[in-house]
Amino acid sequence: xxxxxxxxxxxxxxxxxxxxxxxxxxxxxxxxxxxxxxxxxxxxxxxxxxxxxxxxxxxxxxxxxxxxxxxxxxxxxxxxxxxxxxxxxxxxxxxxxxxxxxxxxxxxxxxxxxxxxxxxxxxxxxxxxxxxxxxxxxxxxxxxxxxxxxxxxxxxxxxxxxxxxxxxxxxxxxxxxxxxxxxxxxxxxxxxxxxxxxxxxxxxxxxxxxxxxxxxxxxxxxxxxxxxxxxxxxxxxxxxxxxxxxxxxxxxxxxxxxxxxxxxxxxxxxxxxxxxxxxxxxxxxxxxxxxxxxxxxxxxxxxxxxxxxxxxxxxxxxxxxxxxxxxxxxxxxxxxxxxxxxxxxxxxxxxxxxxxxxxxxxxxxxxxxxxxxxxxxxxxxxxxxxxxxxxxxxxxxxxxxxxxxxxxxxx
Ligand code: NAD
Numbered sequence: 001x002x003x004x005x006x007x008x009x010x011x012x013x014x015x016x017x018x019x020x021x022x023x024x025x026x027x028x029x030x031x032x033x034x035x036x037x038x039x040x041x042x043x044x045x046x047x048x049x050x051x052x053x054x055x056x057x058x059x060x061x062x063x064x065x066x067x068x069x070x071x072x073x074x075x076x077x078x079x080x081x082x083x084x085x086x087x088x089x090x091x092x093x094x095x096x097x098x099x100x101x102x103x104x105x106x107x108x109x110x111x112x113x114x115x116x117x118x119x120x121x122x123x124x125x126x127x128x129x130x131x132x133x134x135x136x137x138x139x140x141x142x143x144x145x146x147x148x149x150x151x152x153x154x155x156x157x158x159x160x161x162x163x164x165x166x167x168x169x170x171x172x173x174x175x176x177x178x179x180x181x182x183x184x185x186x187x188x189x190x191x192x193x194x195x196x197x198x199x200x201x202x203x204x205x206x207x208x209x210x211x212x213x214x215x216x217x218x219x220x221x222x223x224x225x226x227x228x229x230x231x232x233x234x235x236x237x238x239x240x241x242x243x244x245x246x247x248x249x250x251x252x253x254x255x256x257x258x259x260x261x262x263x264x265x266x267x268x269x270x271x272x273x274x275x276x277x278x279x280x281x282x283x284x285x286x287x288x289x290x291x292x293x294x295x296x297x298x299x300x301x302x303x304x305x306x307x308x309x310x311x312x313x314x315x316x317x318x319x320x321x322x323x324x325x326x327x328x329x330x331x332x333x334x335x336x337x338x339x340x341x342x343x344x345x346x347x348x349x350x351x352x353x354x355x356x357x358x359x360x361x362x363x364x365x366x367x368x369x370x371x372x373x374x375x376x377x378x379x380x381x382x383x384x385x386x387x388x389x390x391x392x393x394x395x396x397x398x399x400x401x402x403x404x405x406x407x408x409x410x411x
Contacts, residue, residue: 001290002076004316009079012392015385022400026082029075030054033125037099037117039110046070049097049122051131052078055402058129059095060085060340062136062165063118065143069098080311081340084333086395088372090344095131097122103138112146115139119147123154128161128351134343135165145170161350164343173346175361176339181215181287182362183338184309186369187330188283189223191305191387194377195328198224203281205231205240205303207274208288209254212309212336216287217247231271231279235288237261238271240279277301286313293318301327308332323386331388333395334372341368 006027013023031051038044048071051059061081074096082094099118103111125131135144144165151162160171168174175182192198204220206213209232220227229247231240236259239245245265253263261270277284277297284303286292290312293301298318306322306329308314314322314329322329345361372391380390 001312002072002079004312005076005079005083007316008388008392009083009396012389012396015383015389016393016396018396018400025403026053026396026399027079029078031125032071032075033122034071035121037114037121039113039117041110045114046100047098047118047121048074049125049131049133050074050078050095051125052094052096053082053399054093054131055399055406056086056093057091058093059126059131060090060092060134060164060343061094061096062134063097063099063139063143063147064136065099065101065103065114065138067100067102069100074098077311080333082399083392083395084337084340085344086398087333087376087391088337088341088368089398090341090368092132092340092344095133096136097133098136111143115143115146116150119150120154123151126151126162127155127157128159128347132161132343132347133163134340139165141165141167141170141172159350161347164346166346171346171350173342173349173361174356174358175365176342176346177211178215178219179342179361179365180212180309180336180339181217182219183341183365183369184212184216184285184287184307184335185220185223186338186366187335187373188220188285188305188307190370190373191328191330191377192224194374199226201226201228202283202305203228203230203244204283204285205233205238205276205279205281206285206287207233207238207276207292208286208310209234209250209260210287213285213287214251214254216285216309218251220247227283230281231276232260233271233274233276233288234260237273238276239263239265239268240271240276241265241268243267279303283307286310289313291315293322295321298322304328306330307335309336311336319386319388329387330373331386331391333391334369334376334387337372338365338369341365 078096166172228244287309
């Protein structure tokens with residue numbers, strides 16, 4: 001993932017005729033914090049926070065708890081955050097953190113201890129004006145609330161703006177839970193508008209009916225009422241129906257803990273494994289994992305439009321192949337930016353000591369998404385590049401312009 005992100009930065013840097021020094025500036029991380037957390041049960045765990053670039057504002061990015069977390073992955077995700085925040089026009093930089101651990105094996109007490117020790121160790125390096133972490137894979141509002149509490153104990157800060165993704169009672173924002181899925185519906189609607197296809201009866205399949213996929217599916221009809229939702233999958237496999245599903249009905253079924261592959265509708269057909277990726281649909285929404293479309297399966301993809309709600313679901317080779325074939329891929333840095341936009345709005349509300357209604361948060365989210373998609377689309381048409389290259393180019397230009405405007409610091 002790190003290599004893919006860095007290769008794309010190099011490609012776009014060449015297109016923009018950047019100097020080696022500028023390219024190196026975009027590739028390198030400002031700081032890498034690698035440390036060990038020892039828990040009271042005697043176990044030790046590697047922990048990371050990479051602060052990639054803060055030219056546009058404080059570092060921003062989630063913290064994941066997962067056994068596969070390693071420095072390269074955290075660096076890649078931090079790099080992508082720098083590009084994502086810049087691509088959507090936020091006054092923030094990019095960072096990412098994580099702990100190499102399976103949190104499901106921890107008692108609630110050890111999970112709290114882990115979260116507090118992570119925040120305490122990083123407290124000199126993070127904060128409302130320096131680095132504002134958020135939840136990511138296997139971390140949630142409860143973990144963030146412990147971290148904020150610990151950060152406040154150590155530093156005396158009371159602004160609540162040190163982390164985002166807090167629970168509502170602890171300074172969280174309305175609309176955060178649905179933000180990535182809702183942002184995805186705005187991204188798809190805007191691209192279809194640019195293509196003149198928003199009123200067509202197109203079919204949609206969603207791989208990954210979890211938090212993001214579920215909000216996306218249930219909120220989509222409001223933005224694009226003519227779309228027909230014909231397939232969905234989770235880790236158990238999926239279902240398809242030529243007559244279409246009511247997203248809310250599938251969501252209710254999933255909320256009872258059942259597997260989508262068992263969805264009991266007369267005209268529905270089970271989809272084993274990852275076969276949803278080969279469905280005859282107009283739009284394929286990838287909301288599960290990274291690297292699901294690769295050189296192994298790219299030739300069997302039939303969709304004309306792919307929405308990347310997961311991070312990096314189409315690998316570099318597949319991206320080039322599908323783009324060459326005329327498939328429009330709405331890239332992760334734009335498609336799933338709704339989460340970081342509302343994170344920014346949470347930080348903004350905390351600093352202004354305000355609490356906005358959900359309608360206001362969603363209206364601001366829509367404004368950011370519409371503008372980011374429109375600029376990237378226009379750039380991609382003008383310069384005959386993919387939407388991902390367009391988003392990267394615009395992000396890189398913003399970062400370098402801001403860098404040039406910054407006063408020189410004396411050594
Ligand atoms: P989640 O764990 O709630 O949902 C993931 C879903 O994918 C689950 O339903 C799971 O069953 C399904 N899944 C796993 N493997 C699958 C497979 N092989 N085929 C089909 N489905 C499979 O996670 P989420 O929060 O919805 O995040 C989904 C993706 O979006 C992740 O890649 C995440 O990094 C990315 N993302 C999330 C956010 C956010 O705000 N939650 C923001 C940006 C990006």
